[in-house]
Amino acid sequence: MTGTLELCRRGVSAARENLAAVTWRYVASFFSALPLALAFGAIVDGYFASSLEAERFAEGVDLQLWAELLFDRGDALAVFAPLVLGASIFWIAVSTFLTGGVLATVHADVPLRTNELFAAGGRGFGRLMRLFPLGAGFTAVVVGVVAGGLTFLHNEGTEDWVSEKGVVATRLVCLAVIALVAAWANAAYDLMKVEAVTRGEHRARYAFVRGVAAAARSPLRVLAVYLPFVFAALIVTLLVSLIDVRIARTNGVWVFVAFALQQGVAYFRAFTSVALAGAEVRLTARAR
Template structure:
């Protein structure tokens, strides 16, 4: 049974601080995953634009005409790249699951043991239980998160179809979509509670029960996870605004733009880890003696 543990976000932040080096390594791994696409795209841009007099203009802002011409020129390569990206999707999914596992195990470790853990070892050990859980958690996410979110989105369209006042229509649709997003966030957070349980060694059945236990306590779960989701949204919006404002005409600005994007990536990983720390905390509350059956923490 998921319970209020009285610790709140402070405990999540402490867990995050303990595991910060792991978080950075996870970010580095994600960065490496994006590199093939980045290098490939950069090479295409270099081929088309390195010797063009429009290079600076192209780099400074997303001008529709220039961008259209560029896309038209690289269309064949873009198509092939997209196919390759889609083909690599299962591998990417496995890699993401692996990194989540590593993070969860690091976050569940006690104070002293968190810093020096190996991402490879922890991720590897979490992989099998996470893969076993995945079909069930995916079905539950679709049924209890994605479908309600989509249904509410469609309902919004239906409700405002004949509505003349666009302001009201907008707020109705925004509210219903936000409610749908809340369903999705809640289902995802409940799924991560189950993941935290399974990574800590709980049997599959117990993890699925953990999911339902969490799902039936939306206030508790959302209170723990929503701040991290809102933080993620805030980072996205703020850094997008900054990114648009950077006119990349000088080398210093190019570097500033790149660093802004990297900062955004790091912050997203940190917030994602905070989210997992909250899930781990909630999972731990269901395992505390005397009700619990398992000592929380990765098996040695």
């Protein structure tokens, strides 16, 4: 336990020492999301800007106004599907590039400058992209099999149950198991990336095997390092969202306050992802 806590602490320290990496990760997510947000904002603006209902639409969720928007602008929103696909591909590329830089940064004994961060990202980009189909495929297969299997078993097993509480309880247990398996598979993929970047493993299949092997050797330890960061991001997101939904955007100041709060959470999540990378790099180093 002490070792795990120490790993987490050192991960956090790595993120604090490399705020440039954190910031670039945040900035990348911001600008990758911006086109979609602007497109949606333009649709909303076109529909409501001239209407006296604009304020009401801004200040809360009005189901009828949302129904009108979706009903009348459904065609425009349908354009989002290819836009989201394109933006996702772009984000995968940007994220992969930054992951290489972040892993190199948190692996270094001293903080890297921005140009060094980008240089490291460039060096690891090819390896990580080759690893992508293996790692993402592994995660998808493991999570898909477990989630699909458990969902099937749950539906079949509870079909004749009368107790709704029992069904909800077992559903939550299944979800927890699926989440744990997803966390483990994702941590395994992270370890593959660490192998590829910090150990300089060019060959994707070897990085893949070593990552899976490392995660399989000590799954609990891997989860113990992975989950605190995910929980931190999740809990902060949920808690802030409780505040967010209670902020009535009655004027521009409140719109800005809510925006700042949301972006603060986004920055915090970028921080936790860099801290997690730091902890996983040290986990791999210790295992060796």
